[in-house]
Amino acid sequence: MSIFIDKSSTVIVQGITGRDGSFHTKQMLEYGTRIVAGVTPGKGTLTFENAVPIFNTVADAVAATGANTSVIYVPPMFAADAILEAADAGVKLIVAITEGVPVLDMTRVYPFVKEKGARLIGPNCPGLISPGQSKVGIIPGRICTPGSVGVVSRSGTLTYEVVYQLTRAGLGQSTCVGIGGDPINGTNFIDCLAAFEADPNTKAVAMMGEIGGTDEQDAADFVKTKMKKPVVGFIAGQTAPPGRRMGHAGAIISGSAGTAAEKIAAFEAAGMGVAKRPIDFVELIKARM
Amino acid sequence: MNIHEYQAKDILRREGVPIPPGEVATTPDGAEAIARQYGGTVVVKAQVHAGGRGKAGGVKLAKNPGEAKELASKILALHIKGLPVQKVLVTPAADIASEAYVGIILDRASKKPVFMVSPAGGIDIEEVAAKTPEKILKLPIDTRYGLQPYQASRLGFFLFDDVKKVRAAAKIMQQLYSAFMKSGCSLAEINPLVTTASGDVVALDAKMVIDDNELDRLPDIAALRDESAEAPSEVQARNANLTFIKLDGNVGCVVNGAGLAMATMDLVKFYGGDPANFLDIGGSSNPEKVVNALKIITEDPNVKAILFNIFGGITRTDDVANGIVTATKQNPLKVPIVIRLTGTNEEIAMKILQENGFSASSDMDEAVKKAVELAKGGKAA
Numbered sequence: 001m002s003i004f005i006d007k008s009s010t011v012i013v014q015g016i017t018g019r020d021g022s023f024h025t026k027q028m029l030e031y032g033t034r035i036v037a038g039v040t041p042g043k044g045t046l047t048f049e050n051a052v053p054i055f056n057t058v059a060d061a062v063a064a065t066g067a068n069t070s071v072i073y074v075p076p077m078f079a080a081d082a083i084l085e086a087a088d089a090g091v092k093l094i095v096a097i098t099e100g101v102p103v104l105d106m107t108r109v110y111p112f113v114k115e116k117g118a119r120l121i122g123p124n125c126p127g128l129i130s131p132g133q134s135k136v137g138i139i140p141g142r143i144c145t146p147g148s149v150g151v152v153s154r155s156g157t158l159t160y161e162v163v164y165q166l167t168r169a170g171l172g173q174s175t176c177v178g179i180g181g182d183p184i185n186g187t188n189f190i191d192c193l194a195a196f197e198a199d200p201n202t203k204a205v206a207m208m209g210e211i212g213g214t215d216e217q218d219a220a221d222f223v224k225t226k227m228k229k230p231v232v233g234f235i236a237g238q239t240a241p242p243g244r245r246m247g248h249a250g251a252i253i254s255g256s257a258g259t260a261a262e263k264i265a266a267f268e269a270a271g272m273g274v275a276k277r278p279i280d281f282v283e284l285i286k287a288r289m
Numbered sequence: 290m291n292i293h294e295y296q297a298k299d300i301l302r303r304e305g306v307p308i309p310p311g312e313v314a315t316t317p318d319g320a321e322a323i324a325r326q327y328g329g330t331v332v333v334k335a336q337v338h339a340g341g342r343g344k345a346g347g348v349k350l351a352k353n354p355g356e357a358k359e360l361a362s363k364i365l366a367l368h369i370k371g372l373p374v375q376k377v378l379v380t381p382a383a384d385i386a387s388e389a390y391v392g393i394i395l396d397r398a399s400k401k402p403v404f405m406v407s408p409a410g411g412i413d414i415e416e417v418a419a420k421t422p423e424k425i426l427k428l429p430i431d432t433r434y435g436l437q438p439y440q441a442s443r444l445g446f447f448l449f450d451d452v453k454k455v456r457a458a459a460k461i462m463q464q465l466y467s468a469f470m471k472s473g474c475s476l477a478e479i480n481p482l483v484t485t486a487s488g489d490v491v492a493l494d495a496k497m498v499i500d501d502n503e504l505d506r507l508p509d510i511a512a513l514r515d516e517s518a519e520a521p522s523e524v525q526a527r528n529a530n531l532t533f534i535k536l537d538g539n540v541g542c543v544v545n546g547a548g549l550a551m552a553t554m555d556l557v558k559f560y561g562g563d564p565a566n567f568l569d570i571g572g573s574s575n576p577e578k579v580v581n582a583l584k585i586i587t588e589d590p591n592v593k594a595i596l597f598n599i600f601g602g603i604t605r606t607d608d609v610a611n612g613i614v615t616a617t618k619q620n621p622l623k624v625p626i627v628i629r630l631t632g633t634n635e636e637i638a639m640k641i642l643q644e645n646g647f648s649a650s651s652d653m654d655e656a657v658k659k660a661v662e663l664a665k666g667g668k669a670a
Contacts, residue, residue, distance in 0.1 A: 076505070101502060102473060102503045104395070104470065107401050107402065107432040108432050111400075111433065112433075156548065156549075156602070157544075157545055157604075158549040159548070160549075160602055161549055161552070161600050181547060183395065210547075210551060212397075214397075236552040237554075245501075247548075247550060247551075247567070247569040248548070251548075251551065255415045260555075276559060277556055277559060278653065
């Protein structure tokens, strides 16, 4: 078992003929993901790599294949439209990899997706992977191995680092989700924690947060009041200066709010394990499983 | 991206917000000429991308043109939070009866722009929020519908009792909202919004922060960037498509990915060192980026050791290795370098590095410890 995606997930790639879209579609196919369609307006008669039919619109792709998931690799100025199109076509899980989406666009997209009853992951995220079953996005498949640790993170390469350490220590993963580093994203830590709590195959959760906002503090409160499974947390940006955007649009300490210290204190108050270094996840999770 | 007060005021004036005139000077003589043209008392205000200008001595009242010249010369010599003041705005002093605060911020929790207004203006709004939260009205706006007239009016009534002033304020709310949306802001602020002795409602200061992700589709806004007001190393990094933030330590860090870059800085601190910078070379692995990254880092005289931490996913570690070799051939390093890389094409990368006399490890903790040790002048383990 896993959360959000499994081997039955049928996936559309929006932007399949682009540089990133085509590269990662090949990687996903290699991993075993059921890619059933691609969408690129104007290329609706072609087939990708002799394996995946391409459609002009998401609505056409859904009508022909019944896909329930979409992954988006279109350029940032077209990402909002692509998400709206997927939600309007009835896709239930939309994963937006695109980095650099204007935040004001997301203020229109987010309520629309909610009203359509779809789940959006991202934007500006590496996507997700349920090891051995399916990967939707760009997380390298070879660093993961099936198991019972749920992983959720705001970052990309930091997630890889932790997953790599877990795998090396023999701790496999149920699902790894990158929720993205933008200030407004579709899925937050609590959404993922709730799904991991309900997933019978997840035994413990590793959570990687960073400075900025209050998502981690809210998550800590959720762990304390709603979860039985153990959660170990890490916050990146303990040495970040206030008022500066640390790469991710959302990684910024505003005034005195959103510091690493305040998030770590919330983790401790919730009785969570606190990893001081990425490597600490291994021992802290082993001790709790 | 930050823009200056005078630029934000220009944007708001175009929307119709009542703002007293003002002109920018880069020399004391220029400031004097502007003050002479206005006559009477003027305010001389530093144009710099840093908060707390007033407390730093960057905002002064001048009673006559001579005094304006003298004060401008002092302000133009200031550094506020490390940034040099290169321009001053000279504007006639207003006859202030009351000061209010009006702002819009992109709020992460509600996922909407939120209006924040307070009759207690002119001071730090965070302080008002902490001490007297009842003096602030917060109103989230659904951008699909925009700011409705009833909402603008409610905001106005929170600030004023007099209906004429309420109407004037409501109109300014609409104009500010329009500017916020058109300019791709993450923050737009009028602080203070004042009433004058004659009963007019006027904006005396303006601040706008633009969402960097908007700049590609807003060329007119992007053109407002003032590179002379930013740290030179950060300008150089941005032009090379790198995300760089200078810090005070001595371990120069080159990392791929923002989260891992922050975690690497934290680990440097954990092992007793101090990071010299945040630097994210991003997801693609163009060797040119590595060359530029090394160039920027080695220009910082504080850097005593360089640490590479690369986790290859999309980034190919052999590209990074080639970048390191090319860069160090062009400009031989004067400080030690520690390289950690793992992931995509790791074996090829290790071979390239070894053939060129570099050693590399695949363990993050080991590499960070070594870099901290070397920066302190010690021997590598």
